[in-house]
Amino acid sequence: MPKTKKKSVCIVGSGNWGSAIAKIVGKNAARLPNFEDRVTMYVYEEMINGKKLTEIINETHENVKYLPGHKLPENVVAVPDVCEAAKDADILIFVVPHQFIRTLCSTLLGKIKPTAIALSLIKGFDQKEGGGIELISHIITRTLKIQCAVLMGANLAGEVADEKFCETTIGCRDSHLAPILRDIIQTDYFRVVVVDDEDAVEICGALKNIVACGAGFVDGMSLGDNTKAAVIRLGLMEMIKFVDVFYPGCKLSTFFESCGVADLITTCYGGRNRKVSEAFVKTGKSIAELEGDMLNGQKLQGPITAEEVNYMLKSKGMEDKFPLFTAIHDICVGKLTAQQLIDCIKNHPEHMVKIEGASEQTDVVDD
Numbered sequence: 001m002p003k004t005k006k007k008s009v010c011i012v013g014s015g016n017w018g019s020a021i022a023k024i025v026g027k028n029a030a031r032l033p034n035f036e037d038r039v040t041m042y043v044y045e046e047m048i049n050g051k052k053l054t055e056i057i058n059e060t061h062e063n064v065k066y067l068p069g070h071k072l073p074e075n076v077v078a079v080p081d082v083c084e085a086a087k088d089a090d091i092l093i094f095v096v097p098h099q100f101i102r103t104l105c106s107t108l109l110g111k112i113k114p115t116a117i118a119l120s121l122i123k124g125f126d127q128k129e130g131g132g133i134e135l136i137s138h139i140i141t142r143t144l145k146i147q148c149a150v151l152m153g154a155n156l157a158g159e160v161a162d163e164k165f166c167e168t169t170i171g172c173r174d175s176h177l178a179p180i181l182r183d184i185i186q187t188d189y190f191r192v193v194v195v196d197d198e199d200a201v202e203i204c205g206a207l208k209n210i211v212a213c214g215a216g217f218v219d220g221m222s223l224g225d226n227t228k229a230a231v232i233r234l235g236l237m238e239m240i241k242f243v244d245v246f247y248p249g250c251k252l253s254t255f256f257e258s259c260g261v262a263d264l265i266t267t268c269y270g271g272r273n274r275k276v277s278e279a280f281v282k283t284g285k286s287i288a289e290l291e292g293d294m295l296n297g298q299k300l301q302g303p304i305t306a307e308e309v310n311y312m313l314k315s316k317g318m319e320d321k322f323p324l325f326t327a328i329h330d331i332c333v334g335k336l337t338a339q340q341l342i343d344c345i346k347n348h349p350e351h352m353v354k355i356e357g358a359s360e361q362t363d364v365v366d367d
């Protein structure tokens, strides 16, 4: 029987989530016979107390800046040059803040194996000229001409690194590739469900970050749990509508996977977007300033995603159909105050009589 060639894995990114996933992928690669032991991890180089972060990671096996307190497996090797890190990889796991993906893809063009496949863990979109958005996995496929599946879920990096039980969703249309991706990711505490609805999985991961900002504004104003639940529910309804309108053919069932309602909940309670948005209301500082003050180099995705979505909604004249997404964007850029959030959603299009045959208008009886 011919032996199947072992697959080599590269993790493109080494932030908070990149490092947490490196812990899992490194252990799985060393444990499973189908993968090369050595996993490369592209690290955007920076100096920490006069020493290169790559050197610190390779010597101490800890990403002291983005995931302090957690040991990475010794077979995970930090590499500062992305082309060097990716050149031999059969599987490229992309996990950088979404604002950096275009540049990274241009750098990698022509420098990777043509047979490589990608898995994107990146939550966000990119603006397309002329008023649209592009999914990050589509950018990877279009630029690098390789297949790209996605992984999204209720996965706060710190909790995953602590090995607390959670679920995740892989969106992959290729039935041959799906089990390979599942195997490199799954552990007994990190359980994987694979669905074929790739685009919806990715869109859920991006849009929930906008809703998390809304949840943070509500917390900042101490409006309580009922209001926060309303924002989360309206956010979910806008997420579903967004997919329905712009990506028809996706499945409603995808919203009930970890990438949907579960990620929405965890981000609206424990995420960075929520935390910074709460501080935005309480301190009056700008989002950019708070990101710098509070996140030690980690990056917020919600406000930029709100801007990307708004760019598209505006160009299509559809801002009023998505009042929550629109209000959150307007608050982030200072066009509205957080206190105006509730005014924007109290007449939400979701608030209607949902009984077939009933009139939307209250009948007025003349006397």
Ligand SMILES: NC(=O)c1ccc[n+]([C@@H]2O[C@H](COP(=O)([O-])OP(=O)(O)OC[C@H]3O[C@@H](n4cnc5c(N)ncnc54)[C@H](O)[C@@H]3O)[C@@H](O)[C@H]2O)c1
Binding pocket: 013, 014, 015, 016, 017, 018, 019, 043, 044, 045, 066, 095, 096, 097, 098, 100, 121, 122, 123, 124, 155, 156, 157, 158, 297, 298, 299, 300, 301
């Ligand atoms: N952190 C989480 O809990 C979590 C969980 C699930 C998904 N995600 C998603 O994963 C993606 C990556 O998030 P993260 O938490 O790993 O990153 P992060 O927020 O920790 O971002 C910091 C990373 O960006 C890198 N960086 C800074 N400037 C750069 C540049 N110019 N070019 C390339 N890289 C640069 C830094 O070196 C660092 O590795 C995001 O889309 C995020 O939404 C995050």
Ligand SMILES: O=P(O)(O)OC[C@H](O)CO
Binding pocket: 123, 153, 154, 155, 156, 157, 209, 212, 263, 266, 267, 270, 271, 272, 273, 274, 300, 301
């Ligand atoms: O910390 P956030 O708000 O970027 O959210 C992190 C993850 O996406 C949660 O799954």
